[in-house]
Amino acid sequence: MxxxxxxxxxxxxxxxxxxxxxxxxxxxxxxxxxxxxxxxxxxxxxxxxxxxxxxxxxxxxxxxxxxxxxxxxxxxxxxxxxxxxxxxxxxxxxxxxxxxxxxxxxxxxxxxxxxxxxxxxxxxxxxxxxxxxxxxxxxxxxxxxxxxxxxxxxxxxxxxxxxxxxxxxxxxxxxAFIKIINALGGVEMNVPVKLRTQNSKDKTGKDAIVLKPGKQLLNGEQALSLVRNRKSPGSGGDFGRGKRQMAMIEAIVKKSAKLSSVTKYSNVIDSxxxxxxxxxxxxxxxxxxxxxxxxxxxxxxxxxxxxxxxxxxxxxxxxxxxxxxxxxxxxxxxxxxSIAGSSSESTSDGSSSSSSTTDDSGLATDSSGTSNQ
Incomplete structure (x- = not known):
């Protein structure tokens, strides 16, 4: 549990x-x-x-x-x-x-x-x-x-x-993500099912982002919610989310390539x-x-x-x-x-031969709660 x-x-x-x-x-x-x-x-x-x-x-x-x-x-x-x-x-x-x-x-x-x-x-x-x-x-x-x-x-x-x-x-x-999407004037995406997602500040309830199914123009907050959601009914879990993420990348690239004015390109750079x-x-x-x-x-x-x-x-x-x-x-x-004398050699799991230590600096100490975010 x-x-x-x-x-x-x-x-x-x-x-x-x-x-x-x-x-x-x-x-x-x-x-x-x-x-x-x-x-x-x-x-x-x-x-x-x-x-x-x-x-x-x-x-x-x-x-x-x-x-x-x-x-x-x-x-x-x-x-x-x-x-x-x-x-x-x-x-x-x-x-x-x-x-x-x-x-x-x-x-x-x-x-x-x-x-x-x-x-x-x-x-x-x-x-x-x-x-x-x-x-x-x-x-x-x-x-x-x-x-x-x-x-x-x-x-x-x-x-x-x-x-x-x-x-x-x-x-x-x-x-920068939300700023970029907004600077592009939003991106057009197909929302597969109704999706309810926490907002960019991780707030739910009345602050949650709700997307209805269908092809639509999404602003920054909405675009973020589309690529985060994996729990709404019919969302497809991690697999469905992964498909939407790749579709979002393509949509941004296409939208960026079709920007029709210096002003819009300028806004993207400013973001x-x-x-x-x-x-x-x-x-x-x-x-x-x-x-x-x-x-x-x-x-x-x-x-x-x-x-x-x-x-x-x-x-x-x-x-x-x-x-x-x-x-x-x-x-x-x-x-x-590899070049001679380089320090790229490591064990099969990517670690060096040193023993495992506990995170004791106060910077990275985890618990069973929110520090695993």
Whole structure:
């Protein structure tokens, strides 16, 4: 019974996090092509937004798993998309993680969604502390508490998990999702059945979002409710929600491509201003425009695993065999071979040989209640 309750709390927001980060990544790629559509004005505007978002990682411009810095204009490369849950007086956690690889010869994009409760070895890129085994969401919290290095810790942890380099990252605030949908003027979607969903502040009752079945134009709040719902009668559970999420991504890409005015494109760009950070330069961001046309054909992977309550704290224990398959696929997609002396070696579950530790920092301590969100 306890596991069921915890699992339900965990799953309540999982679809929201996964979907938002996929949609934002799609919109970013579409924005990369906006300058080509409307020339100097939007190109300059996007350049300004990107400059506000610039943040250098403590490691510098190159992953430690690379012999040389990669150039996304000509090299196969990777981006880690992070959706961040910002709270007052608390270190921020990464509530959505999607690792994307880009291959120039095939023009393909592969995306791996990493469940926030995945049980992994947390890596401190400064090599000053061993955090042991914990949920991958905690990597950002530990780093954020250590001189605002949340992205650095998360990237190092993901590199250890997949044994491939994370070349670039994009970190986004969840509030951007609703702003993006509204800036697009809404998106047209087919609602399969009547859906009743909590709103973006997780409020129910009179504040819940109710969608009637049929094809309709959805605003930001409504679009969010459509891709979150899995419990309403006839919603199809996780499978139905997954189908709606992919349909939403395609709808956003199509709507973005058909924007008919500079003003609308400008509003979409504005919706991202100060809501994301990245180590991609403006020129590198523009290089992503070649992938925008193939977004609806993204190969999406979801790490497999099982529920683990062996320590009294809920974890998602990753399936070793499937994880190894994903690693192999990512290496092939990146045409990557480990460099001598790199720190990419890990055990089959993505952890190092260090023993498991309890989350004792106060940043990431879980209970059977709301901390598993």
């Amino acid at each position: 306890a596991l069921s309750r915890i699992e339900n709390q965990k799953k309540k927001k999982h679809g929201k996090r996964k979907t938002i980060i996929l949609i934002i990544s799609a919109v970013l790629l579409v924005l990369a092509g906006s300058g080509a559509a409307y020339g100097y004005y939007l190109t300059k505007k996007l350049e300004n937004v990107t400059s506000h978002a610039q943040k250098k990682l403590s490691r510098g411009n190159k992953s430690d798993l690379r012999a040389e810095q990669v150039d996304p204009v000509k090299d196969d490369f990777s981006i880690l998309f992070m959706g961040i849950d910002k709270r007052k007086n608390e270190p921020s956690r990464s509530d959505a993680l999607v690792f994307a690889t880009f291959n120039h010869s095939t023009n393909k994009v592969h995306m791996v969604s990493i469940p926030r409760d995945s049980k992994v070895q947390i890596i401190d890129p400064t090599h000053t502390r061993n955090y042991g085994i914990s949920k991958i969401t905690h990597a950002h919290a530990y780093g954020d508490a250590n001189n605002n290095q949340g992205a650095d810790y998360t990237i190092a942890t993901v590199e250890n998990l997949f044994q491939v380099p994370v070349d670039y990252y994009v970190q986004v605030d969840f509030d 991202l201003d100060k809501n994301f950070e990245t180590n991609l330069t403006f020129g590198q961001l523009l290089s992503l425009r070649k992938y925008a046309g193939s977004l609806s054909e993204i190969k999406s992977l979801q790490l497999k695993g099982t529920d683990d309550m062996s320590t009294g704290i809920y974890y998602y224990a990753l399936d070793d065999n499937y994880l190894n398959k994903v690693r192999s696929e990512l290496k092939e997609q990146l045409n990557y071979k």
